[in-house]
Amino acid sequence: MCNDYRLEIDIASIAEDFDNLQIKIDMPEGAPNVPAREDVRITDTAPIVKSSDGAAAGSLVNRRWSWPGQGGKPVYNVRSERRDLGMQRCLVLCDGFYEFTDPTDPAQKRLDKWLFTLKDHRWFCMAGVWRDSHVGEAFSLLTMDAGPDIAPYHHRQIIPLPRDQWAAWLDPRVPAEDILKWLPEGSLEVTQVYGKPPAQGALAL
Template sequence: MCGRYATTANPSRLVAELDAIDETETENPEIPPNYNVAPTTQVLTVVMRHDRGRTDDEPARRIRRMRWGLIPGWTKAAEPGVPVKGKPLFNARADRATTAPAFRDAVKHRRCLVPMDGWYEWVVQPHSVLGAEGGRAARLPYYMANADGSRLYMAGLWSVWRDRTQPAGDPLMSCTVVTTDALGDLTRIHDRMPLPMPQRHWAAWLDPDHPAPAHLLGPPDEAVVAEIVARPVSTLVNNVRNNGPDLLARVQDPTPGEQLGLL
């Protein structure tokens, strides 16, 4: 669920749009778009934090770069400097985040926004395309985005991890995208979707001093979801090495064989 997305956001653009502070520590704020973002990639996030060492000032929006795939702070290093091996925690279910050990601390005080232009999901065809026996099922990709092309801001959680065996090492910030039940027309693509966070809820969601209001982890705003449309796209997106705006282009609703290049 939500294991790939596309974003044209860069730090300088987000700083201007959100009146935020750039903390990405990059020499090139005009980083190129990424049309095939995959877990473990460094991604842009929006947080609200106090100045370092202070709690009496007004928290400010900050743009930070994080690893997509949350690493709980209590995680032991798999080996020196390597936090985890295996499948990254790139999604967190909204209905379980407050109780799941990996996410419950982040829900209290480390919530973020993950800007994206849209995300991909795959519809798995139930029938083989290579014959009744020994065949493989077709995975047909779809791209979900706002109909008007405007940027989406998805609810996210984040964490800070340090290798306790290397106290002098740099901390690693990581994040996950919160997911919820899909609504409306999107249910024909997948039963889950990222949780969109409308601008009117940003202040409460990002507030570092208070837990998230329970209703923000509830079902998404139906009006917001109604603006999101799905379109079939090329199977080029299936390979993370493919990257470019052509991945977003609508293709004709194909048969499984056409998608796999077999017809």
């Protein structure tokens, strides 16, 4: 499951791309501070676009990744299957996400780290949901069974959304099952990197 992603794109480019897609984005809390980060990790604050009233509209805000779940463990991934995903949807901004696998080199003690990026665009949105909790509003990444690009690395995956589906995901009237699908095979590029192993003691629902 994804517990680490990358966001190095600037806020001006993000706003310009939404404008080109005719998705109306407001910034009710001012322009979010979006420093370039190679690693966005669980409990970090990061920008999302929350669904607003009406289609093709949203609010760009900074929110915590993960809300406290049972026993206080952070809920950072939520299974998309058989859940009501109607109202509290969001787009999670990134330009890459990571998965970890057992080391290919037996001499290595740390896990191998793999970066997934989109071939056709320098940044993209992942499907997410948000909720209010005692630590404030927070978001989690939706997951589904892995598609062909990710299955060699993990049996589950987060859900990158094609650009022509961003507005639909922000519209709670559009059924989630019509949107949450695999990208076509070959859409993602994979690069091997190295980093810290996945966080322990966190919940993926």
